[in-house]
Amino acid sequence: MSEHRGTPRVPRGMPSAGGLGGPGEAPPVTRIRVAFLGPPGAGKGTQARELAREWGVPQIATGDMLRDAVAAGTPLGREAKRYMDQGALVPDDVVVGAMKDRLAQPDAARGFILDGFPRTIGQAEALTPLLKELGQELEAVVYFDVAERELLRRLTGRRVCRQCGASFHVASAPPTRDGVCDRCGGELYQREDDGEATVAHRLRVYARQTAPLLDYYRARALLQPVAGEGAVDTIRAEICQAVERG
Numbered sequence: 001m002s003e004h005r006g007t008p009r010v011p012r013g014m015p016s017a018g019g020l021g022g023p024g025e026a027p028p029v030t031r032i033r034v035a036f037l038g039p040p041g042a043g044k045g046t047q048a049r050e051l052a053r054e055w056g057v058p059q060i061a062t063g064d065m066l067r068d069a070v071a072a073g074t075p076l077g078r079e080a081k082r083y084m085d086q087g088a089l090v091p092d093d094v095v096v097g098a099m100k101d102r103l104a105q106p107d108a109a110r111g112f113i114l115d116g117f118p119r120t121i122g123q124a125e126a127l128t129p130l131l132k133e134l135g136q137e138l139e140a141v142v143y144f145d146v147a148e149r150e151l152l153r154r155l156t157g158r159r160v161c162r163q164c165g166a167s168f169h170v171a172s173a174p175p176t177r178d179g180v181c182d183r184c185g186g187e188l189y190q191r192e193d194d195g196e197a198t199v200a201h202r203l204r205v206y207a208r209q210t211a212p213l214l215d216y217y218r219a220r221a222l223l224q225p226v227a228g229e230g231a232v233d234t235i236r237a238e239i240c241q242a243v244e245r246g
């Protein structure tokens with residue numbers, strides 16, 4: 001069991017940080033430092049986006065960071081694209097370097113949700129000293145448990161908003177207007193790596209390179225499994241309980 005580290009969590013039902021901070025009001029203590037772990041399509045991003053808002057901490061998603069770098073045509077993006085298009089993992093040193101810069105940003109001092117990082121034992125081993133340098137420590141690793149058939153269904157039908165990153169599904173969560181984001185009116189697209197062949201490869205890569213992290217974090221008493229199938233709100237409530245336990 002991980003010991004309590006003397007930093008109160010956000011009490012459940014508390015309004016998000018964005019809704020607080022009136023004159024004379026003490027800022028909320030929101031030092032939630034968690035990682036979301038699970039196969040592609042498990043719902044990590046959907047939950048991280050909502051909970052980051054609720055908890056008032058940044059969602060730090062390496063997949064989003066890398067896609068932004070690709071879109072901007074930076075050297076990092078050019079290097080990452082070769083791997084991403086094939087559904088392979090970007091090398092550890094590249095991703096860890098990007099994560100180091102990101103965690104040093106002032107907003108991450110309040111806490112964070114790591115979404116899709118770490119994805120290898122090497123990344124997990126790099127993360128610990130990186131956080132230590134910043135006087136931080138991971139408090140829970142939430143594992144999203146979803147059956148493979150469901151992952152395939154979700155990923156191949158997924159459509160993502162280019163503008164705000166919101167996720168839809170052609171069958172189970174279609175947008176009101178075809179190809180248009182309900183939230184912001186942005187254009188929906190299918191990620192290049194959500195095609196059937198690449199999805200199958202990404203799942204194999206997950207099994208080989210990322211699944212060993214389950215034992216790694218279980219051995220460190222940080223792993224908090226949640227059932228990743230069912231209603232989004234039910235899963236969210238389970239994640240909150242898991243983080244409270246962590």
Ligand code: AMP
Binds near residue numbers: 062064085117119
């Ligand atoms: P995601 O959006 O999390 O599914 O990530 C999309 C792609 O970005 C992955 O298939 C990898 O190519 C790359 N990627 C994202 N996060 C990582 C990571 N932690 N380590 C290596 N590659 C990553």
